[in-house]
Amino acid sequence: MNRSDATLFSGGHKGAEAEFGKLAEKFGINEVNFTFEGHDIERKVGLKILSPDELKKGDVSMDIVSARMGRNFSKVDTIRKVIQSIFHMVNSGYQVFVVGWILPDNTVKGGTGWGVELARLFNRPVFVYEQDRKAWFSWIDNTWVEVTPIISHKTFAGTGTRNLSEDAKNALEALFERSFSES
Template identity: 50%
Template sequence: MTKAMNSTLYSGGAQGAEAEFGRMAEKYGVEEVNFTFEGHKIEHTRGLRVLTQEELVRKDVSLSYVSKLLNRKFTNATLMRKVLQTIMYQVEAGHEIFVIGTVQDDGTVKGGTGWGAEYAKICNKPLFVFSQAKNAWFAWKEEKWVEVADPVISHAHFSGMGTRFLEENGKKAIADLFARSFK
C-alpha cells in the first residue's frame, strides 16, 4: 500500500473529475501538481504548476494524429491544443493513470480525456478507466479493456484525470479509490 504522505497526484485541476481527484488528494494528505497554462480556467488550484509557452511547445502534437487515433475530429483551436499538451505532462509525470469517463465501443475514451488514455497506452503506463456509463472500472491489458474490481493506487506518483461532466458514480469511484489506497 502506498503511503499518502509520500505520494503525489498529477492532474490539471479542471472542473469535474480533475477537481475531485484534487479534493481527495487534499483530504488524504497527498501532494499535488496541477498542470495548467496562462489563461486556463481551473477549479482546483492546490499545487498549481503553470506551464510556460516553451514547455507547451515541447509537447506539441498533431491534432490530425490525435483525431485519427481517437476516431473523432479535434479543431485546431489554440485552447484544445494547450489542453492536450498539459495532458501529456500529467501522463508523463504519473507512473499509473486513473481516468473517469466513458469507454466507447471502439476502445477509445470519450472526449479530450481520451487523449490522456491513448497517451498512457503509447507510454505503456498502467491505465485504469472508470466508465460512468457502465458503472465499472476497466484496465488496459494486452491491447484490450478488461473489467477490474476495486483498483488501488500502487505507485507514489500517479495521475488522475477525466471528464468535466462528473456524475455521482464517478465521484464515488474517486472517493472509494482513495479510501482503498490510503487507509
C-alpha cells in the same frame, strides 16, 4: 506506501480533476495541477503554470491526435494547449486514472481520451471509471478488462470528464479509501 510519498498530477479542471484534487487533499497526498496562462480551472492547489516552451514539450500534430482517437478535434489554440498539458500529467504520473466513457472503438470520449491514448503509448497502467457501466476498467492485453484498482505507485495522474456523476464521485472516494486508508 506512505501517503506523503505519493503525488497526484492533474489539471485542476472542473469535474473529475477537481474531485481527484479534493480527495488528494483529504488523504494528505501531494498535488500538482498543470495549466497554462488564461485557462480557467477550479482547483489551484499545487499549481504549475506551463510556459509556452514547456507546453511545446507536449506538442503533437492534431492530425495525429484525430487519427489515434478516430475523430476530429478542433485546431483552436486552447484545445491544443489542453492536449499539451495532458501530456505533462501522464508523463509525470506512472499510473493513470480517468473518469469517462469507453467508446465502441476502445477509445475514451473527448479530450480525456488523449490521456488514455498517451498512457497506452507510454505503456503505463491505465484505469477508466466508465460512468455508464459504473465500473473500473484497465487496458490489459489490448482489451478493456473490469478491475478493482488501487493506487500503488508514488506518482499517478487523475483526469476525466467535467460531467462527473455521483457514482463516479463515490468510485473515486472508494479508490482513495482502498489505496490510502490505514490498515
